[in-house]
Amino acid sequence: MQVTVTVNGTTGSHDVETRMLLVHYLREVRGLTGTNVGCDTTSCGACTVLLNGESVKSCTMLAAQADGEEITTIEGMAAPDGTLHPIQEAFREHHGLQCGFCTPGMVMAIASFLKEHPDPTEAEVREGLEGNLCRCTGYHNIVQAALAVARAGELVS
Amino acid sequence: MIPASFEYRRAGSVEEALGWLAEDPDSTKLLAGGHSLLPLMKLRLATPGVLVDVGRIPGLNYVRDDGDHVAIGALTRHRDLEVSDVARGHVPLLAHVAGQVGDPQVRHRGTIGGSLAHGDPASDLPAAVLALDGTMVVDGPRGRREVQAADFFRGFLETALAPDEMLTEVRVHKAPAGWGFQKFNRRAQDWAIVGVAAVVNGDARVALVNMGPTTLRARATEEALDAGANIADAAARAAEGLDPPSDLNGSAEYRRHLATVLVRRALEEATAARG
Numbered sequence: 191m192q193v194t195v196t197v198n199g200t201t202g203s204h205d206v207e208t209r210m211l212l213v214h215y216l217r218e219v220r221g222l223t224g225t226n227v228g229c230d231t232t233s234c235g236a237c238t239v240l241l242n243g244e245s246v247k248s249c250t251m252l253a254a255q256a257d258g259e260e261i262t263t264i265e266g267m268a269a270p271d272g273t274l275h276p277i278q279e280a281f282r283e284h285h286g287l288q289c290g291f292c293t294p295g296m297v298m299a300i301a302s303f304l305k306e307h308p309d310p311t312e313a314e315v316r317e318g319l320e321g322n323l324c325r326c327t328g329y330h331n332i333v334q335a336a337l338a339v340a341r342a343g344e345l346v347s
Numbered sequence: 348m349i350p351a352s353f354e355y356r357r358a359g360s361v362e363e364a365l366g367w368l369a370e371d372p373d374s375t376k377l378l379a380g381g382h383s384l385l386p387l388m389k390l391r392l393a394t395p396g397v398l399v400d401v402g403r404i405p406g407l408n409y410v411r412d413d414g415d416h417v418a419i420g421a422l423t424r425h426r427d428l429e430v431s432d433v434a435r436g437h438v439p440l441l442a443h444v445a446g447q448v449g450d451p452q453v454r455h456r457g458t459i460g461g462s463l464a465h466g467d468p469a470s471d472l473p474a475a476v477l478a479l480d481g482t483m484v485v486d487g488p489r490g491r492r493e494v495q496a497a498d499f500f501r502g503f504l505e506t507a508l509a510p511d512e513m514l515t516e517v518r519v520h521k522a523p524a525g526w527g528f529q530k531f532n533r534r535a536q537d538w539a540i541v542g543v544a545a546v547v548n549g550d551a552r553v554a555l556v557n558m559g560p561t562t563l564r565a566r567a568t569e570e571a572l573d574a575g576a577n578i579a580d581a582a583a584r585a586a587e588g589l590d591p592p593s594d595l596n597g598s599a600e601y602r603r604h605l606a607t608v609l610v611r612r613a614l615e616e617a618t619a620a621r622g
Contacts, residue, residue: 191355208355208398230348232386233536235452244455250385251456254355255402303451320535321450
């Protein structure tokens with residue numbers, strides 16, 4: 191079937207199998223491999239992207255369901271000149287990543303979370319990230335990075 | 348994991364969805380948010396030949412104050428229910444439980460209709476709707492009918508929905524106070540090992556998550572409360588007559604014990620909230 195999806199501001203039309211998952215569409219059809227496949231069972235959050243600005247797990251959505259919608263992946267976060275998004279910059283500043291596998295999903299989950307909770311407590315950040323696993327167990331600095339972005343009030347959607 | 352091949356059709360209306368469903372009800376499934384069905388399809392535990400995507404049917408995502416009850420459209424996402432002022436004001440139990448389902452990403456996609464129609468005894472929302480004595484509005488080729496929550500959940504992943512019917516609305520009585528919810532799990536975002544939704548406005552209704560093949564009520568506890576027993580004594584009977592599963596998360600015996608503890612906590616919460 192034909193799907194037309196706007197990914198990071200670029201609209202593309204492609205013929206895909208009806209059973210193609212969104213994450214495979216992003217990685218294999220659109221060539222955006224920043225979105226990782228982790229557990230493949232809606233648990234780990236590594237494949238988190240934004241659907242119309244809200245976090246979703248792209249392993250549990252068909253490309254067909256994204257037809258006509260807007261998707262943002264980790265590749266769409268930094269500015270065209272390479273300037274990091276404030277969330278990415280906070281991850282760098284607070285050492286919010288170790289192996290880095292969960293990082294794209296974490297950044298996208300935080301982007302969505304901070305829109306819904308612009309001034310969160312630490313506990314709220316931790317609950318808000320319950321859908322994302324870090325197998326390095328680097329949660330502390332990830333939470334610190336999210337809080338730093340919120341405190342700076344510099345979130346750019 | 349990739350689902351088996353299927354034909355995909357996107358419905359623009361309930362009528363269109365029902366028409367496609369009627370063509371071959373046994374091998375056609377309705378897809379809303381997909382957060383119950385797609386995982387089953389990826390595991391090849393479900394292999395529908397036709398998937399009818401109802402997710403974009405307009406007019407089925409609402410939480411409406413209808414006088415003595417609140418009406419919720421089947422396509423209302425957990426997130427929408429969680430933050431709905433109508434739900435928070437009139438059925439806070441439902442708003443609270445919606446906010447406990449899965450994780451934020453799941454709540455951005457999953458719908459109340461999908462969760463209820465899936466009929467998973469480990470899901471939270473069926474217990475909340477059962478405790479609220481809700482009514483399911485079901486559309487099908489024979490017209491519209493209403494099914495009480497007490498008659499809706501039939502068995503493991505089995506509901507009163509016929510293969511050619513679609514759940515379109517859920518109605519719950521207003522219960523602004525007198526409610527409690529307990530969910531016990533060992534890892535964030537997991538299904539409840541045991542969960543309890545309790546409503547104590549007038550009659551006490553206590554619904555249990557993951558205490559049997561389907562969403563159940565703790566009848567012995569309810570009868571004890573109606574007969575004037577105190578919370579501790581009534582809660583001690585929470586698992587009477589029930590046959591909960593044993594799995595990696597806990598034995599049946601552990602679940603029976605957990606049910607008595609969580610029912611007590613939910614009832615204490617409900618009566619404290621009421622006072």
